[in-house]
Amino acid sequence: MYTLKIGKDGKLHGPINKKIWGSYAPRKEMLQWARNQATSRGFPPDTDKRVHVAIDGEKCLYDGLSKLFHKATFALDIRHLEEKIWKVGRTFHKEGTKKLEEWVENKRELLYTGQASELIIELKKMILSLSSRAKRDKAKRGALLGLINYMEPRIQMMNYKKLIDEDLVIASGIIEGAARYVIGERMDCGGMRWIPERAEALLHLRCIELNGDWEHFFEWGYQHWMEKMKQGEKLIIRQEKPDELCEIPLLCIDDSITGYSEQEEDAAA
DSSP states (O other), rough: OOEEOOTTTEEEEEEEEBBBOOOOOOOHHHHHHHHHHHHTTOTTOOOEEEEEEOOOOOOHHHHHHHHHHHTTTTEEEEHHHHHHHHHTTTTTTTTTTHHHHHHHHHHHHHTTOHHHHHHHHHHHHHHEEEEEEEEHHHHHHHHHHHHHHGGGGGGGOOOHHHHHTTOOOOOOOOHHHIIIIIIIIHHTTTTOOOOOHHHHHHHHHHHHHHTTTHHHHHHHHHHHHHHHTTTOOOOOOOOOSSSOOOOOOOOOOSSSEEEEESHHHHHHO
16 A cells, blocks of 8 residues: 655656555455555545555455445556456467457557447457357357456446546556565475464564564564563563564555545645
8 A cells, every 4th residue: 555646747656655564364354454554544434535446356355445445446457357358369369460469459449548338348249240059159259258247347447548647557566566575585485384373474574574664563572572571471482372463554465555635744644
C-alpha cells in the first residue's frame, strides 16, 4: 500500500510511505489490514478522497474490498487479461505468426480505448460464427466462452482508458514482483522447509526489515523484555507462544491499494 499526491504538473507522484505486508492467514486478515492501514493514513471508510485498488482476477478480492472501500475505483490487472486473450488467440492462429499478433492487438486496442463491453460483444459474435457441432471449432468455442465468462463479472474493473487518463495504475506488477523479493529471495532457497507457524513469523520479520522498521521493532522487543525483568518475571527468549507484535505498519502482497488527495498533508499521512 502506498499514497500518491498531485504535483504542480498535474500528475501523481509517489509512492509515499509504501508499506509491505504479507501473511499466510486467510484473505479476511489481508482485507482487514488494508482497511486499518488506509484509515491510519487519513482515508477512513466514509472518506471522499480518492482510493484506487489494483487487483488480480480473484473475484473474492473485489467482493471483499468493495465492501470495505465502497467509494474506491478498481482496476483488474490488465496483464492477466492480456494473457487470457493471447491464449484464446492461439486457438485461431499459430504461435509466432503475424496473424496472431494482429488478432491480439485488435482486442487489446479495444481494452485500452475503454471499449471492454464492445470486446465482449465481438467475442460473442465470434462464437455465433462457429459451428456448435464441428469438432474443429470446439476448442475455439470453449476458449471464447471462457474469456467471456471471465470478463463479464469483472467489467466494472476494466475502465482502463479513464484510469490511464487519470494517471492511475492498471496492473499489479509491483505485487507480482513482491512475491519474488519479499518471499522468494528469503524463504524459497535450496533445502529450505517450513511449517506454517514459522513461515508466518519469518514473513512478518521480512516485511519489518523491508519497510525499514527493524530498529523500531528491536527497540520495542528490548523494552518489552526489560519491563518483564523489572517486574521480576522470568524471561524466556525462546518460547512456544509468540509475543504480540507492536502496531508496526507492514504491506499487502496480494493486492496494491493507492490513494491520493490534493492536500499534501493528507497524501503524506
